Amino acid sequence: MLFLYNLVISIAGFFLKIIALFSPKIKLFVEGRKNVFAILEEKIKPTDKTIWFHSASLGEYEQGLPVIEKIKEKYPSHKIIITFFSPSGYEVRKNNNVADVTIYLPLDTKSNAERFFKLAHPELAFFIKYEFWLNYLKELESNKIPTYLISGIFRDNQMFFKWYGGFYRKALEAFTYFFVQNEKSKEKIEGIGFHNVIVSGDTRFDRVNAILERDNRLDFIEEFKNNKPTIVIGSSWPKDEALLANYINQASDDVKFIIAPHNIKADQIANLKAQLKKPTLLFSEKENTALANYNVFIIDTVGLLTKIYSYGTIAYVGGGFGNPGIHNILEPATFGIPILIGPNFSNFAEAVLLVELGGCISISNYDELKQNFDRLLTDENFFREKSQICKSYIQEHKGAAERIMKIVSKAI
Numbered sequence: 001m002l003f004l005y006n007l008v009i010s011i012a013g014f015f016l017k018i019i020a021l022f023s024p025k026i027k028l029f030v031e032g033r034k035n036v037f038a039i040l041e042e043k044i045k046p047t048d049k050t051i052w053f054h055s056a057s058l059g060e061y062e063q064g065l066p067v068i069e070k071i072k073e074k075y076p077s078h079k080i081i082i083t084f085f086s087p088s089g090y091e092v093r094k095n096n097n098v099a100d101v102t103i104y105l106p107l108d109t110k111s112n113a114e115r116f117f118k119l120a121h122p123e124l125a126f127f128i129k130y131e132f133w134l135n136y137l138k139e140l141e142s143n144k145i146p147t148y149l150i151s152g153i154f155r156d157n158q159m160f161f162k163w164y165g166g167f168y169r170k171a172l173e174a175f176t177y178f179f180v181q182n183e184k185s186k187e188k189i190e191g192i193g194f195h196n197v198i199v200s201g202d203t204r205f206d207r208v209n210a211i212l213e214r215d216n217r218l219d220f221i222e223e224f225k226n227n228k229p230t231i232v233i234g235s236s237w238p239k240d241e242a243l244l245a246n247y248i249n250q251a252s253d254d255v256k257f258i259i260a261p262h263n264i265k266a267d268q269i270a271n272l273k274a275q276l277k278k279p280t281l282l283f284s285e286k287e288n289t290a291l292a293n294y295n296v297f298i299i300d301t302v303g304l305l306t307k308i309y310s311y312g313t314i315a316y317v318g319g320g321f322g323n324p325g326i327h328n329i330l331e332p333a334t335f336g337i338p339i340l341i342g343p344n345f346s347n348f349a350e351a352v353l354l355v356e357l358g359g360c361i362s363i364s365n366y367d368e369l370k371q372n373f374d375r376l377l378t379d380e381n382f383f384r385e386k387s388q389i390c391k392s393y394i395q396e397h398k399g400a401a402e403r404i405m406k407i408v409s410k411a412i
Helices: 002-019 024-031 036-043 058-074 087-093 110-120 134-142 166-174 183-190 204-211 219-225 238-250 266-275 305-309 330-334 349-357 366-378 380-397 400-408
Strands: 050-055 079-084 101-104 122-128 147-152 177-180 197-199 230-236 256-261 280-282 296-298 314-317 339-341 360-362
Touching: 002 024, 002 134, 024 087, 036 101, 036 110, 050 058, 058 079, 058 087, 058 122, 058 147, 058 204, 058 400, 079 087, 087 101, 110 134, 134 147, 134 166, 147 400, 177 183, 177 400, 183 197, 204 330, 204 380, 204 400, 219 256, 230 238, 230 305, 230 330, 238 256, 238 266, 238 366, 256 266, 256 305, 266 280, 266 296, 305 330, 314 366, 330 380, 339 349, 339 366, 349 360, 349 380, 366 380
Parallel strands: 050 079, 050 122, 079 101, 122 147, 147 177, 177 197, 230 256, 230 314, 256 296, 280 296, 314 339, 339 360
Antiparallel strands: none
8 A cells, every 4th residue: 555655646746747837836836845855965964963843834833833942942952844745834934933944845755755864864753733644654663753743633534544544544653642632533543543642732722822922013003993993804715705895884984894815816805895885905005094094904915914813803714604614713812802703613623612612603694794793892791701701712721832842851
């Protein structure tokens, strides 16, 4: 089976080079991997001590950051290597300040894995949440390198739990510990014979809790908000925006709206703006403008949403009317903001629990959206109850990084 796996990886690598001629994202994926080994040779000496973290994309990087920072603090003489699989992670965080080397992970061929370990020679390895690359795991096991999965999630549809997934189950033997988010994941992995499992929780709670300690001020948002109730719409998609535009157009002028769409392509931003009847301004147009005169502020750039949530009265987090589902609800929750989402959230454990607790409200249509927005804006007790649930939820679930470090710190 490993032979077939390697064959599929090799074929995929060939076709990706062809697709890269037509797709800018795949071009980044392919081109970004060309110099990986040269970078490792340049920045990692044979005498260096190193620790390796792998994240699929941006979300996993942010999820692993609390552990990366604690590892960096505990092992200051080690160089930190961070690899990404996806361009959407690497291109945004390639200039981070926690890693000594940030690169794409070469495709999971036997020769790439062997060369990677020869150059990187990590003393510890961490995979964040998921992505199980068989040749890399085989090398980790062969070299007896302590290997950890952090904030892991296991579900029925994964290969490990299929009758034909034996070679994937075998690869899991590389892990020293599985640090998983919940009891269900623990039961799943124990069910196939692995008992080196600890329910540590989700490190994203540590990440978002740390947001409270930084400076979240944005002067231009303060000017736009003008001390009025503000609904922050984060990571919205067109299906979200169709409902939201209807509400915005009928809302009181005393309510402000900030929209940070998931996709900031010019044509989609133009389409969103065309749906809005209220005075609307784009972030890219804000210079020398009286921001307080506008009701809607569209953020057509990236990297600001987390700070913007700190100015919200209510948050709407997009994605819940599509597939795979909603975006990050923990960032607004950490600021104690009541949250509305669409109906597709069942694959997100944090959303399921926060909906059950009542801090997050799932809506399926415009009437439900309007009813809940209106009540949160007018019913102070209802608003305060939802806000407190969100705050408490974050505080009660933080601490995963500390639980992980208690075990990992004994490894070297």
